[in-house]
Amino acid sequence: MRVGVLTGGGDCPGLNAVIRAVVRRGVQTYGVGFVGFRDGWRGVLDDQTMVLGVDQVQGILPLGGTILGSSRTNPFAVDGGVERVTATLRAEGVDALVAIGGEDTLGVATRLAEDGVAVVGVPKTIDNDLSATDFTFGFDTAVEIATEAIDRLHTTAQSHHRALVVEVMGRHAGWIALHAGMASGAALTLIPEQPFDLDRVIQVVDDRVSGGRAPIIVVAEGAEPAGGEMVLKDASTDSFGHVRLSGVGEWLAAEIERQTGVEARSTVLGHVQRGGTPTAFDRWLATRFGLHAIDAVHDGDFGVMVALRGTQIVRVPLAEATGALKTVTPELYAEVLGQ
Numbered sequence: 408m409r410v411g412v413l414t415g416g417g418d419c420p421g422l423n424a425v426i427r428a429v430v431r432r433g434v435q436t437y438g439v440g441f442v443g444f445r446d447g448w449r450g451v452l453d454d455q456t457m458v459l460g461v462d463q464v465q466g467i468l469p470l471g472g473t474i475l476g477s478s479r480t481n482p483f484a485v486d487g488g489v490e491r492v493t494a495t496l497r498a499e500g501v502d503a504l505v506a507i508g509g510e511d512t513l514g515v516a517t518r519l520a521e522d523g524v525a526v527v528g529v530p531k532t533i534d535n536d537l538s539a540t541d542f543t544f545g546f547d548t549a550v551e552i553a554t555e556a557i558d559r560l561h562t563t564a565q566s567h568h569r570a571l572v573v574e575v576m577g578r579h580a581g582w583i584a585l586h587a588g589m590a591s592g593a594a595l596t597l598i599p600e601q602p603f604d605l606d607r608v609i610q611v612v613d614d615r616v617s618g619g620r621a622p623i624i625v626v627a628e629g630a631e632p633a634g635g636e637m638v639l640k641d642a643s644t645d646s647f648g649h650v651r652l653s654g655v656g657e658w659l660a661a662e663i664e665r666q667t668g669v670e671a672r673s674t675v676l677g678h679v680q681r682g683g684t685p686t687a688f689d690r691w692l693a694t695r696f697g698l699h700a701i702d703a704v705h706d707g708d709f710g711v712m713v714a715l716r717g718t719q720i721v722r723v724p725l726a727e728a729t730g731a732l733k734t735v736t737p738e739l740y741a742e743v744l745g746q
Contacts, residue, residue: 408437408438408439408440408502408503408704409439409440409441409442409499409501409502410429410433410439410440410441410442410444410501410502410503410504410505410701410704411419411441411443411444411451411496411499411501411503411504411505412426412429412430412440412441412442412444412459412475412504412505412507412510412637413443413444413447413448413450413451413475413504413505413507413508414426414446414473414475414476414477414507414508414512414531415447415448415478415479415480415506415507415508415509415511415512415515416447416450416477416479416508416509416511416512416531416532417509417532417533417543418471418472418473418477418550418681418682419473419475419531419532419533419545419681420533420544420545420682420684420685420686420689421529421531421544421545421548421685421689421690421692421693422466422472422473422475422477422507422545422547422685422693423464423467423468423470423471423472423473423474424463424467424544424685424689424690424693424694425507425529425531425544425693425694425696425697425699425700426443426459426467426473426474426475426507426608426697427464427467427468427493427504427694427697428693428694428695428696428697428698428701429441429614429698429700429701430459430460430461430463431461431464432697432698432701432702433701433704433705434460434461435461436701437701437705438707439701440460441459441460442456442457442459442499442501443456443457443458443459443463443475444456444475444476445457445475445476446475446476446477446478446480446494447476447477447478447479447480447508447512448478448480448481448482448512448515449478449480450465450475450476450513451482451491451492451494451495451496451504452480452482452488452491452495453491453495454495454498454499456499456563457475459492460474462709464562465666465695466530466546468690468694469684469685469690470684471681471682471683471684471685472682479511481511481515482515482519483515483518483535484521485746487594488580488718489519492519492524492686493522493524496524502525503525503526503527503704503709504516504519504524504525504526504527505527505528505529505700505701505704506526506527506528506529507528507529507531508528508529508531508532509530509531509532509534509537509543510532510536510537510729510732511723512531513528513530513537513712513729514729515631516528516725517667517710517725517726517728517729520603520709520710520725521710524661525704525707525709526709526710527700527703527704527708527709527711527713528700528711528712528713528725528728529697529700529712529713530543530544530696530712530713530728531543531545532545532546533545533546533548533549533576533583533680533681534546534576534577534578534579534580534582534583535582535583536579536580536582536731536732536733536734537714537728537729537732538727538731538732538733538735539712539714539723539727539728540712540714540715540716540723540728541714541715541716541717542692542715543692544685544689544692544693544696545681545685545689546582546583546689547685547686547688547689547692548680548683548684548685548686548689549576549583549680549681550587550590551686552676552679552680552683553573553575553583553587553625553676554586554587554590554591555593556573556674556676556679557573557587557591557593557623557625558591560573560617560623560674561588561591561592562621563695564621564622564623565620565621567621567670568616568621568669568670568673569621569670569671569672570615570616570622570623570624570660570663570664570667570669570670570672571621571622571623571624571660571662571668571671571672571673571674572589572624572626572656572657572659572660572671572672572673572674573593573623573624573625573626573656573673573674573676574627574628574655574656574657574673574674574676574677575587575626575627575676576626576628576676576677576680576681577598577625577627577628577629577630577678578599578628578629579599579629579732579734580598580599580600580625580627580629580733580734580735581596581597581598581600581627581629581630581734581735581740582735583627583680584596584597584598584625584626584627584630585739585740585743587625588625589689589743589744591623591625591705593623593624593625594611594612594615594622594623594624595608595611595622595624595625595629596624596625596626596743596744597624597625597626597627597659598611598627598697598735598740599627599628599629599630599631599734600734600735600737600740601735601737601740602632602633602634603626603628603630603631603632603633604632604633605632605633605662608624608630608659608662609662609663609666609667610626611669612663612669612671613667613669616667616669620659621745624659624663625633626655626656626659626710628655628656629655629701630655631655634648647711648650654741656673656674656675657673657675659673659697660672660673695715695720696713696715696720698720699713699720699722700713703722710724710725711722711723711724711725712725712727712728714728
């Protein structure tokens with residue numbers, strides 16, 4: 408049996424751990440041969456491959472990024488894209504495909520599975536917004552990085568009597584902001600699920616400054632002011648039609664300074680959250696996902712995604728995995744507001 412492996416979408420700590428687990432178990436337990444597709448679905452479209460075996464995955468467990476490369480390529484947005492994908496799989500003698508990615512990558516996998524391609528999905532997104540799994544790998548690392556950054560910013564904010572706005576990732580779901588904001592004791596945490604009241608933000612800043620404190624506001628990149636529109640620096644879109652988000656942190660800092668007279672600065676953590684070595688939890692979770700993904704391939708159980716439910720890894724239909732986003736509930740958000 409010959410299995411293809413690809414990583415799509417944004418890079419994420421733990422991707423290499425998945426690749427390593429899939430390959431090592433596949434070769435050593437099942438005698439499977441592998442081919443790696445470079446740069447996500449682009450590699451399948453253009454038949455760009457690399458050798459993928461036990462030697463190639465040696466030592467990659469703690470490494471960030473992905474040895475396969477990644478892209479936000481959508482075969483369904485390319486003329487004849489699906490035909491090119493299936494032609495590549497035939498030419499490479501691929502019997503099954505392990506697709507590691509988030510909503511968009513697995514959305515493509517879902518549609519290909521419906522067309523008869525033998526595919527197993529592995530969930531990857533630092534936003535932790537896939538509804539079929541309790542956690543996705545990369546999320547824990549992103550929260551740790553954001554929390555450490557906010558901890559560091561507390562001291563400089565206090566030293567200079569400033570208000571600081573920290574923008575973290577989170578397009579439609581505020582999980583990173585929620586966790587990092589609570590863990591770091593932020594004055595306010597603003598998330599995409601709940602439009603924020605600018606007047607309340609200004610009041611909190613005024614109150615904190617009057618009390619001799621330097622407030623830090625954590626804001627997810629997809630958060631919007633109530634009655635307003637999403638703040639964007641760049642209105643361009645990727646091949647899946649997503650606007651490239653950024654700008655709300657800078658806008659909010661400017662509004663705070665304009666309305667309060669308090670010096671306010673913004674820090675955008677951006678891709679720092681994606682980089683570097685994964686935490687122990689993300690290595691553990693990614694490895695387990697990889698092991699169970701190749702088990703599903705061996706069992707001939709295709710059109711599924713592996714998922715964490717409690718402490719167990721289970722298989723769920725790909726359609727279920729990509730059908731709806733997992734977002735922060737009002738009850739959870741009330742907890743962080745009440746800290």
